[in-house]
Amino acid sequence: MTSPSPRPLRVGLIGHGFMGAAHSHAWRTAHRFFDLPLTPELRTLAGRSRETLTASAERYGFASVTTRWQDVVEDPEIDLVDICTPGDTHREIALAALAAGKHVLCEKPLANSVAEAEEMADAARAASARGVRSLCGFSYRRTPALAFARRLVEEGFVGDLRQVRAQYLQDWLADADAPMTWRLEKETAGSGALGDIGAHVVDLVQWITGTDIESVSGTLATVVPTRPAAGAMQGLGGKGDAAGERREVTVDDTALFSVRLADGVLGSFEATRMAQGRKNAMRIELHGSDGAIAFDFERMNELETYDATAPAGRQGFTRVLTTEPEHPYAAAWWPTGHGLGYEHTFTHEIADLVRAIGEGTDPSPSFDEALRVQRVLAAVEASHADDSRWTAVGPTPSTASTTEETAR
Amino acid sequence: MTSPSPRPLRVGLIGHGFMGAAHSHAWRTAHRFFDLPLTPELRTLAGRSRETLTASAERYGFASVTTRWQDVVEDPEIDLVDICTPGDTHREIALAALAAGKHVLCEKPLANSVAEAEEMADAARAASARGVRSLCGFSYRRTPALAFARRLVEEGFVGDLRQVRAQYLQDWLADADAPMTWRLEKETAGSGALGDIGAHVVDLVQWITGTDIESVSGTLATVVPTRPAAGAMQGLGGKGDAAGERREVTVDDTALFSVRLADGVLGSFEATRMAQGRKNAMRIELHGSDGAIAFDFERMNELETYDATAPAGRQGFTRVLTTEPEHPYAAAWWPTGHGLGYEHTFTHEIADLVRAIGEGTDPSPSFDEALRVQRVLAAVEASHADDSRWTAVGPTPSTASTTEETAR
Amino acid sequence: MTSPSPRPLRVGLIGHGFMGAAHSHAWRTAHRFFDLPLTPELRTLAGRSRETLTASAERYGFASVTTRWQDVVEDPEIDLVDICTPGDTHREIALAALAAGKHVLCEKPLANSVAEAEEMADAARAASARGVRSLCGFSYRRTPALAFARRLVEEGFVGDLRQVRAQYLQDWLADADAPMTWRLEKETAGSGALGDIGAHVVDLVQWITGTDIESVSGTLATVVPTRPAAGAMQGLGGKGDAAGERREVTVDDTALFSVRLADGVLGSFEATRMAQGRKNAMRIELHGSDGAIAFDFERMNELETYDATAPAGRQGFTRVLTTEPEHPYAAAWWPTGHGLGYEHTFTHEIADLVRAIGEGTDPSPSFDEALRVQRVLAAVEASHADDSRWTAVGPTPSTASTTEETAR
């Protein structure tokens, strides 16, 4: 077996929670289904606790571990830093990695504030001039059905856009006695449903329609304002025990906002963790003069399309199983009708990223695009603070541009 | 055949468009499927053009016609006046009919302004004291699935309400060259998507949840601001012909609004005629601490229910075919699984109305309830005019109360 | 109101159970939504018990009653005899009515045996020569979605037929303690699931595809062989009481059969009352070289169509809401997206029948077509008795032909 192996792409990954597991699976898998110019190598896993870290590294397939993220950034043997830590650490790590000439994959949200995000976008733009690439992990873009939706819009399938509807519905907070977590504290999480899941649909709508959100009118709410402290749960009493201490939830659990896109088109957005019964219902509906598109991540292998130019009487929503060779990413996998899962979005993201690095182009979503999302979220918060008045989204740097390659 | 017939209820119907056809079918049909204390008799049909009127009367089964609505109101042989004319005439006819001691069924919206609606509600309350009944035709309440949804909420199925989502989506204006009609002119129609279809979901959410909307933040838009004049279409050029005259659309085609219900619960509302592909998608979703409910009128014989108290692993949305004897109105019709259609909502409405008249109780939705809807719509318009700021809904008369009987 | 009324069509209806209610609603309603050359008049209702008969007649709108069906057949004031009695009486009544020169609408199944059905078909053919019309009530043909399916097949939408799947699934016998009824006794009912509901899908598949079933291989079963006697239920004990008498079920509750259509195309058929959870799931799927069609009566306002000639990547099942003006029967009713119900199939049937009578043409399904269905059912029974060997369906009279008009 002497065939010339492609060059390695040596990866250091920081953070080993849910996202660390998803990313490392993608790093192990991408080159086994896609033709890539570089072969990922899992070099170092960084995390805070050495014990669990070692077990994670073994399970994920990393060669070494460290409890100092700086080790990863400084290691000359590492080509790319993959940041899977909470948002409040993104800026520091990403700036250091870019300065050290490492390519960066940074989980979303890019940062916990617009100011941080601006700094990071500036650094990424500068690094790009030196051939250093960065990508922010809005991985849902790599859902085949959604990438296909974007292609349809580009091809004019929906005609002039008339109406947008975007929801990200989960239900893990519908129970008033679901316990407190750091995700529900403003100082650590930065934001609630808005920043965590609302960010995804903001990014997706802008990306699929190719149109920016220009202004917003928004409202945030915390429907259940206190929750049992985690300790109270385990220690003293049971769920909802009167004796149990309850702590204040300091982020939103529900965000509603209307948006204005170009040409007066309105969009209705919603992000909530209170939608009892909806597990991961990321739903997007676009209506245009010539057609419509509807998607729900709970059925991620399907895209519904409506062709208003079809003969009268034959129109209707068509349930396209996006598992055909013609669909983005699908040809790399199984025969038609054999669906993909959630983790594939990450595998596709890695494949596109590795290809861009190999080809010397900037991958998408760039940090500039991620900054754009951040500005929209900030505008929603500002509108909420101003009695839901319409609020303009801050400007996008004029130098922002995106090149994008879809893995074939 | 000498069995003692029940007393007749002699009906005069004013207006013979789409609603006139639907109402007269219901008047002819209700007593043939429900046991009613009075038997409807179609006495007089009133309309403006004698020719088409006579043909309509024959088709609908009326014994006589008149081009003066006053004839109906003044006729001592008529017991009930059914008002199916455009909204700007409701006040005058309804006040006259109530003054003349006629029961009144008035199509929605109750009126074109809150002031008119208040006057009508006052008159209806006063008439009730004299045994004269009134009902506003929010007929969708009589959809079996929605009446069942209300019953489930009353029984505590969803627990504490957490989240509401209500949409009324149609697409007949998605085509920018769909011609101008009187429905798109403010002076005649009063309102656009908001008042015509948004009113239904406002009424339904308040009725099903038993909770009032307290404040709103709303936005209206007219995405396609001009349309071919009807004459231009027929006369000079074809669809979208450059030579064709276009006229200004002076009502909204899209309305988005957030609402606050009691206890901080937020709701997201949308009414639009621009939702390409959606024909009559009146969708309502309620999420609570213990369960959820979802409905789409395009599948009107189904209600989706989610029981969060079911054993873990067995939870999911249950598609209930609301055609069982246990479901509201369903026992009067066909065997289980044999669905009902749009017109049945009117037949049920008439059945409930006739029963209330026979039993001497006030039917629902009362004019007070309809006024409540009007106030919400007015608040949406006020919020829109005030840059979408949160706007309180005006007070409901304290004497408002509803008694309701469901036809069995 | 002196406009010249169309001539009346005076109707005598025999039988006042479930079908009597459905038919009389259709007779009252058809001319109010469709332009018909004759106006139905409900003259006489015939039934066995005078008390319930009088109440039914009043409720259904008949002018007179009789306990002798012969009165209806002999009445010179009656133009059409509508036979809604059990199958064992069809032959005698229909032959008498046709001999008396009355048009005949006969509920399905046409008769309880092929021999009876042949006699009736002969009589109907002879009567047709004298201008007397007959129709057998396979009313599901008038479901807009299914009439549209037939049109699509005629237009070549599916190309060469490859595969057929037809199921009629109900569940009212899944409970082993559902009580005995006359429908489960061979001497009265003739057949079980096969003849009652299987007949519908046999007729529909032949009609939609325009192709005859040539041979069958079938199996019948009675999964629950005994059931509580009705008396036992009410009298002695409760449901499933050990003391309760159980009686033998002498008809099938499940029928499975494969069929061969022309050109070697196979079809899979199933009719059962044991399909727990399925209420009225009459499902038909057709697959061809160029497309496919799928239908389920539980969603009767929808037809799913698959266009294999659409561009690769855009193919999928399209959910057509068959409520557009282009769809059969739909223009007579409500705006798009406002669905129809079960009873509309009868109204459409009556409209088509009255038009055929007015125009002097033979309506469809003719007695010859109904005889064809009967032959298929008989072949299934013969195959079952012969260890499920393939069994040819008996010949169709060469004179059989159908003219069909769809009410507009």
Next chain:
Amino acid sequence: MTSPSPRPLRVGLIGHGFMGAAHSHAWRTAHRFFDLPLTPELRTLAGRSRETLTASAERYGFASVTTRWQDVVEDPEIDLVDICTPGDTHREIALAALAAGKHVLCEKPLANSVAEAEEMADAARAASARGVRSLCGFSYRRTPALAFARRLVEEGFVGDLRQVRAQYLQDWLADADAPMTWRLEKETAGSGALGDIGAHVVDLVQWITGTDIESVSGTLATVVPTRPAAGAMQGLGGKGDAAGERREVTVDDTALFSVRLADGVLGSFEATRMAQGRKNAMRIELHGSDGAIAFDFERMNELETYDATAPAGRQGFTRVLTTEPEHPYAAAWWPTGHGLGYEHTFTHEIADLVRAIGEGTDPSPSFDEALRVQRVLAAVEASHADDSRWTAVGPTPSTASTTEETAR
């Protein structure tokens, strides 16, 4: 990183087509999501053509290659032989591997004849006594929704079984000009739709219900009897070119069969590659006295369940997203609502197999269970040859037993 690694399980895989890709992904992935007693190591990949083999081995992650399968079987460094070759080679390889003391994973169908399968099952039983394990790759059993369906049936959810419906629908042969392949020649493929996809639903129904199929009445068909030779396609003419040579299809493209399970329960089965529009519609429906279950692989993350013991009016099919921690295999993966894909069925299969090997128990489906499937298929073919008469399924060896562990 000195934590003691679990023992390796050294794998040799024979065959590197579609199944080789799926299996090697599973071997690479299983221990990264499931706690396993042994760690799979991809040692040798065997195939016929050295060039493509080397590329495959690199892509799949094997350390070495060979063009002689015997090298794998004889290699003392290999613990398990994974057979992904066509069915006609299974017997020889499996017997050699078992004789050499290797654990065996053999793709389905176990063999191309009952006689071969019997020999293999005998060998597997004998090997088991020596601690050597075997499993036949009916991987669909490891779909979480289907494993959950089996659990529900075991727990009595459906009560007494009343009715079974099983379909495996694909459409890649609906086009009459789809080219000839070795899969359509009897000498190489052994069987058509029946053996390839029908086998899956036979196995699943027996496994989920815990009930054997006792007799069958079946029909096979080849709706499109000739197809363009592959050469004709590429060389001379285009698709359907008159000049192009067409060759005879010698296997079935459609199989219909009825089955009898214990207690007179009937089942309706269908396997076809002619079902235009259905891509991988493996559908199973079970109806019982107390409930029902429905599944379609095109929505593999959903199971529909019907609880007939729920309160009247609240019954309906519940769409369970089988992504909860309570569902089989799901806890190893992502948060609720984040679906899995086709390949996960293989990963789960490998996890269960490795666990059984580590624990010294026999995994399931055993070769005996696979033999049982083979007997059913043979009975269908025998019935078809005997004019579809009911035909008994041959006996199962009395020593057959299954122990099964579900990976947690």
